Amino acid sequence: MPTIEIDGKIITVEPGLTVIQAADRLGIHIPRFCYHPGLSPAGSCRMCMVEIEKIPKLQTACTTPVVNGMVVRTDTEAVQDARRSILEYLLINHPIDCPICDKSGECLLQDYYTEYARYTSRFLETRWRKRKVFILGPTIVMDEERCVLCSRCVRFFEEVSGVRRLGIFQRGSEAYLSTYPGEVLEDLYCGNIVDICPVGALTDRDFRFNQRVWMLKRGHSICPFCARGCNIIVDFNEDSDIQVNDSRVYRFRPRFNTKVNDYWMCDTGRYGYKSLDAAERIREPLLREGKRLIPVGWDRIIKRAALRIRETLASHGPEGVGVLVHPTVACETALATRELFVEQLGIRNMSTGFPVDPSAFEDAILIRRDRAPNRRGLEMIGMVPKGEDVPAGQLAAGWATGRIKLLYVLGDDPARFHNPQGPSPIPAGEGILILQKSTAGPEDARARMVLPAAMPAEEDGTFVNFEGRVQHFDAALAPLGEALPACEILRRLGEALKVELHPECWRLGQETWAPSSSS
Amino acid sequence: MTVNEKNVKRTELGRLDRLYLVEVVKGLGITGGHFFRNLFLHTAHLFGLMKDRPAAVTIQYPEERRPIPVGYRGRHRLLLREDGSPKCVACMMCPTICPAQCIHIRAGESPDPAIEKYPVSFDIVVDRCVMCGFCVEACPVDAIRMDTGIVEMAEYDRKDFVDGRDYMLSQKPSDEEKKKGPPERKPPNELDKKNDEH
Ligand code: SF4
Numbered sequence: 001m002p003t004i005e006i007d008g009k010i011i012t013v014e015p016g017l018t019v020i021q022a023a024d025r026l027g028i029h030i031p032r033f034c035y036h037p038g039l040s041p042a043g044s045c046r047m048c049m050v051e052i053e054k055i056p057k058l059q060t061a062c063t064t065p066v067v068n069g070m071v072v073r074t075d076t077e078a079v080q081d082a083r084r085s086i087l088e089y090l091l092i093n094h095p096i097d098c099p100i101c102d103k104s105g106e107c108l109l110q111d112y113y114t115e116y117a118r119y120t121s122r123f124l125e126t127r128w129r130k131r132k133v134f135i136l137g138p139t140i141v142m143d144e145e146r147c148v149l150c151s152r153c154v155r156f157f158e159e160v161s162g163v164r165r166l167g168i169f170q171r172g173s174e175a176y177l178s179t180y181p182g183e184v185l186e187d188l189y190c191g192n193i194v195d196i197c198p199v200g201a202l203t204d205r206d207f208r209f210n211q212r213v214w215m216l217k218r219g220h221s222i223c224p225f226c227a228r229g230c231n232i233i234v235d236f237n238e239d240s241d242i243q244v245n246d247s248r249v250y251r252f253r254p255r256f257n258t259k260v261n262d263y264w265m266c267d268t269g270r271y272g273y274k275s276l277d278a279a280e281r282i283r284e285p286l287l288r289e290g291k292r293l294i295p296v297g298w299d300r301i302i303k304r305a306a307l308r309i310r311e312t313l314a315s316h317g318p319e320g321v322g323v324l325v326h327p328t329v330a331c332e333t334a335l336a337t338r339e340l341f342v343e344q345l346g347i348r349n350m351s352t353g354f355p356v357d358p359s360a361f362e363d364a365i366l367i368r369r370d371r372a373p374n375r376r377g378l379e380m381i382g383m384v385p386k387g388e389d390v391p392a393g394q395l396a397a398g399w400a401t402g403r404i405k406l407l408y409v410l411g412d413d414p415a416r417f418h419n420p421q422g423p424s425p426i427p428a429g430e431g432i433l434i435l436q437k438s439t440a441g442p443e444d445a446r447a448r449m450v451l452p453a454a455m456p457a458e459e460d461g462t463f464v465n466f467e468g469r470v471q472h473f474d475a476a477l478a479p480l481g482e483a484l485p486a487c488e489i490l491r492r493l494g495e496a497l498k499v500e501l502h503p504e505c506w507r508l509g510q511e512t513w514a515p516s517s518s519s
Numbered sequence: 520m521t522v523n524e525k526n527v528k529r530t531e532l533g534r535l536d537r538l539y540l541v542e543v544v545k546g547l548g549i550t551g552g553h554f555f556r557n558l559f560l561h562t563a564h565l566f567g568l569m570k571d572r573p574a575a576v577t578i579q580y581p582e583e584r585r586p587i588p589v590g591y592r593g594r595h596r597l598l599l600r601e602d603g604s605p606k607c608v609a610c611m612m613c614p615t616i617c618p619a620q621c622i623h624i625r626a627g628e629s630p631d632p633a634i635e636k637y638p639v640s641f642d643i644v645v646d647r648c649v650m651c652g653f654c655v656e657a658c659p660v661d662a663i664r665m666d667t668g669i670v671e672m673a674e675y676d677r678k679d680f681v682d683g684r685d686y687m688l689s690q691k692p693s694d695e696e697k698k699k700g701p702p703e704r705k706p707p708n709e710l711d712k713k714n715d716e717h
């Protein structure tokens with residue numbers, strides 16, 4: 001195990017690591033453009049030059065492996081000078097149009113420019129002008145003048161998404177980045193290149209110009225759109241004065257987790273942020289009056305739901321009530337559901353969602369066939385005693401034939417966000433349909449009551465991904481409108497039903513499987 | 520801490536002062552003097568005479584107005600490019616700096632790739648504005664100024680205090696500002712000029 005010294009700090013690392021990686025572990029930031037921890041080192045931008053004792057010339061920290069006894073200095077005059085010179089080269093043709101650049105505020109070039117660069121240009125020749133707003137594909141737009149040719153995006157497609165889609169053409173100051181001739185940049189992981197581009201050369205056409213990044217707050221969450229459970233950052237703005245289109249959330253970004261998603265996420269999840277402020281979100285409790293669902297207060301809807309459940313239990317017994325839990329709910333919600341409906345009310349018609357669509361798309365990178373984030377979690381909890389759980393199809397059939405008089409559905413159908421126009425898995429039935437979910441769907445037309453629930457970024461919870469990794473997440477922002485976290489709805493329902501919920505029922509889960517890893 | 524004391528000597532009232540009447544008449548004399556002077560001067564002004572000698576110090580607002588000093592901050596206006604499009608590039612520097620948080624901009628993609636970003640809407644809630652002028656200072660392209668000379672801000676309706684983009688684009692600088700001429704510019708940088716020609 002080599003032990004090295006960087007700026008007077010000593011660290012022992014495993015062999016094969018590079019100097020920049022060791023420095024990152026020590027919290028010493030060595031400026032970089034082309035180096036990205038998720039990609040192979042390229043050593044092309046020369047920004048990470050450091051001084052190493054006994055080596056006469058400066059070395060690139062991203063390609064120099066650590067050797068036992070190495071003494072590295074990142075703050076000497078020579079290093080500063082090298083950075084200044086590299087920046088001077090980069091800025092020769094750079095437009096520095098930060099005021100209109102979407103990357104401004106999170107741009108490495110901007111940061112280093114303010115820190116190291118010389119501010120007045122010594123360049124006498126004419127500047128090289130390139131294409132400004134150049135559309136690469138449906139989601140990405142390119143600004144060739146801002147590109148520092150670090151090749152991060154090129155390497156991303158080669159190494160992570162697996163298909164070469166971008167290349168650097170020409171040489172010297174004529175070099176530019178582009179797709180191969182005639183090709184449109186389309187990929188399921190396109191959005192990542194915007195995150196990793198160290199400058200504002202690649203910007204997201206969806207996010208572009210909606211907000212300046214310094215106006216956004218950030219929260220952490222888990223992507224709820226497939227069984228991978230990528231860790232994400234939720235960028236939102238709660239100040240209604242500066243919102244665009246009354247949206248609170250503006251983007252999802254991947255959050256680093258080696259065990260789940262590394263530095264990446266898929267575009268379905270990335271643009272899934274729109275579901276949080278979608279027009280289809282249910283903003284207040286809805287109660288059926290004749291043909292229409294009318295908005296009512298929480299007290300009224302909870303009382304009404306409790307009354308209907310009690311009536312049905314009295315007239316038809318536990319057999320007359322069915323509970324369908326979609327695997328989109330968090331473990332805490334599932335535990336509260338089990339406590340309320342199974343343990344306390346003795347209901348046995350419990351199903352944990354419809355089976356995975358075997359024809360759905362899946363790849364070897366991140367995207368999972370199972371579009372539900374917490375199927376594994378529901379399995380681990382065991383919603384009903386072993387061997388007693390009802391397949392969803394059987395429950396739905398019971399509902400359709402009228403054997404089940406009241407059906408309580410928790411969570412959103414996992415297919416909803418991927419195919420909003422798709423059919424509802426819940427057939428028509430004669431009884432009372434109570435839905436507790438976040439987003440409107442075709443089954444609402446038959447529902448007696450709709451209870452608006454928070455979406456995952458708006459509530460605390462735990463998902464277990466397909467590998468069995470337990471991931472806890474906290475609420476990033478408050479629920480939309482009148483919506484409440486699912487656990488809170490169940491607590492109120494329990495109160496109205498006058499059943500004592502085990503006070504520890506949601507904490508129980510965390511004790512049972514103390515998070516083995518989260519973020 | 521030491522407190523500095525200062526003894527103020529009170530004037531002793533004389534016998535005449537104590538009589539009260541004399542002082543009242545003296546006072547009336549001063550008031551009357553001004554009254555008749557102004558009466559005379561105003562009448563003379565009516566006939567177009569002695570115009571150079573102002574009557575009472577009161578400015579006859581709103582017929583008469585005090586000239587607004589150059590640089591005085593009034594209601595905002597947005598500047599135009601030579602082709603008539605807004606100069607503002609919706610960079611959000613002004614809403615970022617604004618201490619009253621009264622500037623609301625929505626940015627959009629400009630059809631001209633050389634401009635790239637322009638304000639689809641640009642509202643300033645003037646009754647919230649504290650007239651600090653930070654927005655003018657922050658603007659990187661000199662797109663916003665407070666030189667309209669509009670300093671009287673009274674409206675019948677609160678919503679009239681929200682100045683929209685097109686209203687502000689249509690505003691002109693005040694006469695005083697126009698007299699002053701265009702703001703001083705730094706001598707054009709030779710390098711910049713060359714680049715622009717390219
Ligand atoms: S890429 Fe960075 S330095 Fe260049 S204009 Fe954008 S924010 Fe400024």
Ligand code: SF4
Binds near residue numbers: 153
């Ligand atoms: S577009 Fe961005 S990531 Fe790609 S080479 Fe240019 S600067 Fe690097």
Ligand code: SF4
Binds near residue numbers: 613616618621651652
């Ligand atoms: S003058 Fe000051 S308070 Fe008024 S809009 Fe400008 S920055 Fe905001």
Ligand code: SF4
Binds near residue numbers: 624657
């Ligand atoms: S600072 Fe200037 S260019 Fe930027 S948004 Fe304000 S007025 Fe427009």
